[in-house]
Amino acid sequence: MPTSTVKEGALIAGYDVSWNASIDSNAETLWNPDITAGQSADDWTYGSASTGTADMPTGHGIESEDLVDVYWADGFRAGLTATVTDDSVALSGGTGDDLPADDTAVILCVQVAVNAAFDADALALIVASATARSILTLTDDEAGVHTFELLTTAGLLWHNQSATTNPLDGKTIVSATMSTTNTTAEKTVTFAIGFDSTDDYPA
DSSP states (O other): OOEEEEEEEEEETTEEEEEEEEEEOSEEEEEOOOBOOOEEOSEEEEEETTEEEEEOOTTOOOOTTOEEEEEETTEEEEEEEEEEETTEEEEEEEEESOOOOTTOOOEEEEOEEEOOOEEGGGEEEEEEEESSSEEEEEEETTSOEEEEEEBTTBOEEEETTSSSOOTTTTOEEEEEEEEESOSSOBOOEEEEEEESOGGGOOO
């Protein structure tokens, strides 16, 4: 039976204020895929809360119908559908913050899908971290979208000995995507889960 060790806390005023938990699970899996590099737009034009157009560098590689995450300094919006005309990328839809004003510096990243499907109520542990600002998006079987912003200083962590509620309580996850602001394509995001029950272990 796999066992994961969780340590939380802080070193403050010379004291280690922390606690540990050993999380047993019947099965576990981890995803750490190559992610498409984030790309800075040459220009940004606001359309509405959920629409906008990015002028991208030649050779950007974004294609019509791609799902794109948009990042800016104080917000993000995930899962916008791209319509591409040469270097102009029109974006619409998605979830998250309202898109920013004209001329805001934005980074676009095409979502990368991973084969993650599981019953969240069977989880013993869920954790995600990133080496650059990134987004993990989980979609449930009722088309609900659960988006987690991952920073180098903060990630996603829940376990069954935690005092907090499972952030995916009651949900059955059917798909997952990742994106990043990292401008080099690499394994930026690590996402892992452990199960109380092997019945809901992903295929």
